[in-house]
Amino acid sequence: MKNLVFAAPPILIRRDNLRKSALPILFFLMVVTMASASGCGSSGEQQLVVSAAISLSNAFEEIKAEFEKNNPDSNIIYNFAASGVLQAQIEQGAPVDVFASASEKQMDVLEERGLLVAGSRADFAQNEVVLIVPGNSVRSPANFQELVKPEVIRIAVGNPEIVPAGQYAREVLTNLGLWDKVQEKLVMAENVRQALAYVEKAEVDSGIVYYTDALISRSVVIAASAPPGSHRPIVYPIAVIRGSKEEELARRFISFILSQKGQGILQKYGFLPGSS
Structure with missing residues (x-):
């Protein structure tokens, strides 16, 4: 059982109460314990727990397959969620080896608190913000300015308190x-x-997401891209978490992501090259 991937359970967020929400650390510990006890590999196998922004999930699954092919004694265990949730887990002591964030903000906080291995941080990808609409919509906004029209009733965005995509949407x-x-x-x-x-199911009239998310869906249409200068550059940083028991493997994993092969996979899924 080598292909274990876990995602955070739903977090109920009310529009009138946008307090920061975090996945309980108990759940995360249970996830890692289950992975370790499930017989993921031989006794000599190295397990690497990677907490990654959920927008990376498709690209990272292919990266996992390639990395494990070249490192047969390794087993990557993913935990995908909003970067703010993952940051909170790490701050609470979750046994994470590598953190890949969709924003510099969350990584900056961890670095300021001394939770990163010095010298391990690198920017590995960039992204863009787009406005999307359901593929079969008849009242879709053609651009961001049309979101104010009365026929546009619901707009899906990530909660800016914990979701980087929501923070960029707000910007x-x-x-x-x-x-x-x-x-x-x-x-x-x-x-x-x-x-x-929400947009795929036409439960809303439009949504603001990353370009890479819109690219993987056959049920949405990109109506417009965010104008240049309307938000900070979307930079994805990655780093080894202090206290990792697999620091060497973690550095090897990051090196693979920064390699020509790793960058090629990311670009295949629509990510732009990182600045490192």
Whole structure:
């Protein structure tokens, strides 16, 4: 059983109460314990726990397959969730070896608190913000400015308190003078993939997600890209977490992601090259 991947369970977030939510550390410890006890490999196998932003899940699954092919004694265990949730888990002592965030903000906090292995941090990918609509919609906004139209009733975004995609969406809407005008229309999602799912199912009229998320879906259409300068650059950093028992393997994993092969996989899924 080598292909264990875990995702955070749903987090209930109300629009009128956007306090930071975090997955209980007990759940994370249970996940890792289950993975270790499930006979994932031989006794000499090295397990690497990687907490990664959920927007990376498709690309990282292919990276896992390639990395384990070249490192047959390794077993990558993924924990996918919103970067803010993963940050909180690490702060609470979750046994994580590698953290890959969808924003520099969460990584900066961990670095300031001394929770990263010095010199292990690297920027490995970048992304873009897009406005998406259901593929079969008849009242879709054609651009961000049209979100204020009365026929646009619901707009899915990640909760800005814990979801980087939501933070970037808020920046875009604020810089375009739209944030206050569309507040009552916002449907807050626990992560960017949930925002994508709302649009795929036509439960909302539009959504704001990463370009890479829109790219993997056959059920949505990209209506517009965020104008240049409307948000901070979307940079994905990765680092080894202090206290990792597999620091050498963790560094090897990061090196693979930064390699030509790893970058090729990321670009296949729509990510732009990182700045490292």
